[in-house]
Amino acid sequence: MIPALLALLSCQLAGEAIARVLPIPLPGPVFGMLILLCLFIAWRPFAEVLRPVAQGILANLSLLFVPAGVGVVGHMSTLGTQAVALVAAVVISTVLAIAVAAATFVAVAKLTGAGDE
Amino acid sequence: MNDLASFWSYLSEGPLLWLALTLAAYFIGDACFRWSGRRPWVNAVLIAVAILATILWATGTAYGTYFEGAQFVHFLLGPATVSLALPLFDNLARLKRAAVPAIAALIAGSATAAGSAVGIAALLGVGPSELASLAPKSATAPVAIGIAERVGGAPTLTAVLVILTGIVGAVAATPLLNAMGIRDWRARGLAVGIASHGIGTARAFQVNTTAGAFAGLGMALNAVATAFVAPVVLWLFL
Numbered sequence: 001m002i003p004a005l006l007a008l009l010s011c012q013l014a015g016e017a018i019a020r021v022l023p024i025p026l027p028g029p030v031f032g033m034l035i036l037l038c039l040f041i042a043w044r045p046f047a048e049v050l051r052p053v054a055q056g057i058l059a060n061l062s063l064l065f066v067p068a069g070v071g072v073v074g075h076m077s078t079l080g081t082q083a084v085a086l087v088a089a090v091v092i093s094t095v096l097a098i099a100v101a102a103a104t105f106v107a108v109a110k111l112t113g114a115g116d117e
Numbered sequence: 118m119n120d121l122a123s124f125w126s127y128l129s130e131g132p133l134l135w136l137a138l139t140l141a142a143y144f145i146g147d148a149c150f151r152w153s154g155r156r157p158w159v160n161a162v163l164i165a166v167a168i169l170a171t172i173l174w175a176t177g178t179a180y181g182t183y184f185e186g187a188q189f190v191h192f193l194l195g196p197a198t199v200s201l202a203l204p205l206f207d208n209l210a211r212l213k214r215a216a217v218p219a220i221a222a223l224i225a226g227s228a229t230a231a232g233s234a235v236g237i238a239a240l241l242g243v244g245p246s247e248l249a250s251l252a253p254k255s256a257t258a259p260v261a262i263g264i265a266e267r268v269g270g271a272p273t274l275t276a277v278l279v280i281l282t283g284i285v286g287a288v289a290a291t292p293l294l295n296a297m298g299i300r301d302w303r304a305r306g307l308a309v310g311i312a313s314h315g316i317g318t319a320r321a322f323q324v325n326t327t328a329g330a331f332a333g334l335g336m337a338l339n340a341v342a343t344a345f346v347a348p349v350v351l352w353l354f355l
Contacts, residue, residue, distance in 0.1 A: 082241075102222070102304045105304035105308065114218050
């Protein structure tokens, strides 16, 4: 467990450093993810070292959004008088984006013959 | 009675109580989700947030005090994002094969998310600063806040809209994609990740590991795409 945690935190740390240096607007952990992916590709057994811990964290990913969600409740008032319009825009646009992205993927996969097997 | 009051003031000032309550609220939320027969609209995050917000309101506790304890959970978002490398690695061959449809879905999904949100809000009379806060809402929170700051939005409002977007996506995705008859787990996961970032990705992992891997990819790709899409959308509508 300790080597896996150390690896995750080290990748995140390296990612934070890269995020400071590169003029790309991505957060450090996303760079950390790319670094870890490169390490897995370079040395396959490394994935098995991290698997139990990484799977444990990802299986409970929803939990990690709870503290931020509680903060949002307190800030609901920042929506102000335009609350109804903003909520309507969020709900409709999110449903539309899921539908358009999924339909586009299926259509282009069919066109290019990018099957799954 | 006095002892009880002093015990409460001791507990409520430290991180232990709020960390324990965060886990307990999520446990209840997740139990409700299971009891309901895993119905998508019974969302564990939403239930946990409602329970905790009620407790904070009833006890008159400031969010800052709560966060002293909850920060240990919040902190894991970083390592969790790094952990997404594992499902990406496991699905690398499938991701490569799906590169062309994935890029097409990213462009269409990212443009629809920002474009329709800003378009609808503009039609409903929302002001320019709020539109700028709304445009990046489908990107993962730190990216969305960074973009909002650059395009003249309010970071706090963006944070609220990002979380709302995530919960809407997590709740709506399964019934919506079932109704559309889309069975390809790659398409379903990627779309949820593009439209509703980490909260949608967490939901995708509950449904199917392939969907989860593609959702993680969608989230990472849209973090990049939104940086380019949001300013263009705002330029069109302002």
